Amino acid sequence: MIKKILIILSFLCIFLLTFVQKVSAEELYKFSSANFDTSNSLIILSAQDTQGSSVLSNIKLVKMQNPSRVYFDINSSIITFPKQDWVFNSGSIKEVKINQFSTNPNVVRVVLYYDNGFNPDNIQFIRVKNNIIIKLKNGTIGDNTYFQNTYRDEHSSASDFYEYLTITTPVTKSDESIVGQIQEAFNSQVEQIMTKKELKLNTKYYLNNITPKQNGVLINGFGSVTIEKPMILYNPKRIVYDLPNTLVDMKIRNKEFRINETETVKIGQFSVNKARIVITTEDVNDYIPIYSSDNQSLIIANYKKTNNTTLYNNSSNAISYSKEKNDSLTESMIIKFDSSVVHGIDRYNDKIILYLYNVSKYSDENFKNTYKNTFFDNAYIELMPKIGLKLVIPTEQDAVASTYLGSDGRSIKITVKETKKKESSASESKPIILNPPVTSIISSGKKKVVIDAGHGGTDVGAIGGNIYEKDITLDVSKRVEKLLKKKGYQVVMTRSDDTYVSLQDRVSISNNFEPDIFVSIHVNSSVRPEITGIETHYYHQESMALAQTVHSSFASAIQSPNRGLFKSKFYVINHTTCPAILVEIGFISNSNERLQLVGEKRKEATAKSIADGIENYFKQYK
Secondary structure (H helix, E strand, O other), X not given: OHHHHHHHHHHHHHHHHXXXXXXXXXXXXXXXXXXXXXXXXXEXXXXXXXXXXXXXXXOOOEEEOOOOEEEEEEEOXXXXXXXXXXXXXXXXXXXXXXXXXXXXXXXXXEEEEEOOOOOHHHOEEEEEOOEEEEEOOOOOOOOOOOEEEEEEOOOOOOOOOEEEEEEEEEOOOOOOOHHHHHHHHHOOOOOOOEEEEEEEEEOOEEEEEXXXXXXXXXXXXXXXXXXXXXXXXXXXXXXXXXXXXXXXXOOOOOOEEEOXXXXXXXXXXXXXXXXXXXXXXXXXXXXXXXXXXXXXXXXXXXXXXXXXXXXXXXXXEEEEEEEEEEEOOEEEEXXXXXXXXXXXXXXXXXXXEEEEOOEEEOOHHHHHHHOOOOOOOOOEEEEEOOOEEEEEEEOOOOOEEEEEEEOOOOEEEEEEEOOOOOOOOOOOOOOOOOOOOOOOOOOOOOOEEEEEEOOEOOEOOOEEOOEEHHHHHHHHHHHHHHHHHHOOOEEEEOOOOOXXXXXXXXXXXHHHHOOOEEEEEEEEOOOOOOOOOEEEEEOOHHHXXXXXXXXXXXXXXXOOOEEEEEEOOOHHHHHOOOOEEEEEEEEOOOHHHHHHHOOHHHHHHHHHHHHHHHHHHHHHHO
């Protein structure tokens, strides 16, 4: 009898142990978000890291017909967001469904519907920690590793786009904002009635958390984060980072966080598809972005004060080096590692520095031999005791650089595009100058700026309360000219008094002077007198950085609504041959703002902010 009881107890213990293990295993993988990256045909399922086995242990694709579809199950997993049903209006993938297939056992099922042009055999799975990346494009993993763009010099790119899609979302209180719709679609954890909506979905990165640290700030989100070349602004000193293709969660947008007693950080939605992080600090030159190995999060930190040992929990070694020649002006360096790498990026006008924090070994001989007679011929690696390695890549002054992180975190690619040299041609004709100014221009090696005071003479511009636009623009332009000359710039005015100058003459004056930049100053007007605010216009892509930098300085100094940047085909900024912008410094049609525009305080503040923005631009880009 005792023997039977012991046997029963033994079976009971085994059963309980198995049950506990099963429950524990099933709770290992809690997927908190799902994101579709249309630009690279990726589905990203994000889960918290665990100490257990790989979440990809037993994934099997099952093909079905009528309609053509394929599905796979993820065992021992649950989704903490509502079931998803994405219907796409373009591409070979027509629909994606993600739902909790069962709860006993816990199984998540992903179903993909496709057309005849799609081959499901090309679907690949990548695990970055416990984030599942489902790669839908053709290609093999290995030498053709999918690289995620981590840094770029460009402030705009062909990759900056949206995908229109229909997405199933829970029915809640109406929220018409893009961010609100995405929050509803991805972040709700309450089972609700579902409805279908059409929205314009940003496809790269959704930033939903910011955590101040002692000497920096931790940024968390899902997708793939990219940072553009930072800008340094003054009064007060601050460093600005723009994140393209990024949406910021409403709960953290425009809130200021304190890093320490003297430094703060603020994050906002700078434009519809760009986030902006502003860190106010005296140590603007010491802050750099440091990327996690999965590119889901990053730390923007003072690299001189950061405890580097807290950035990683594994060591890595460089194991191979390769190169790519994209075209006659563009080459890439690729370094592979035996484990995931944590790295930081510091960009100067003449070099790129990568801090490889957890990398301790490399082959100097193989490195030099691989990059001999390439753009990276002068690159070198230094050992930083107790920190890692420092990779230094000298570049041309105007070279355009980008960096990429492999999807497994074990490879880094640095791409450099050199500037195409301009060749003078005898057949090129000089622009016709109808009324050329009598100005002797002597090259002095100084940066050259054209200031264009809008309207003049018989062309009075906008009118409000017997105030003429032409008078305000001339006054402010002269103030900008004076401030820039004090800073050492060579300045030419398209008009320096109340005379009429045609648009073509303004362009001819500028092109004959061959300036570095062209800035036109105007005053806005509207049939709706309640409208106020400031805005900056550009047309050519090369002018965007100038527009962003000047507008940032302008908007931070003037207490008027920030109406943002506009791509506009104004004659003077379309036909000039250098980076050119047109600033609208306020609305003359609003009585209150008109009084400010003619006041000494507003005119001086406007002129100073434009001059400061121009100086910031030259410090960053020239």
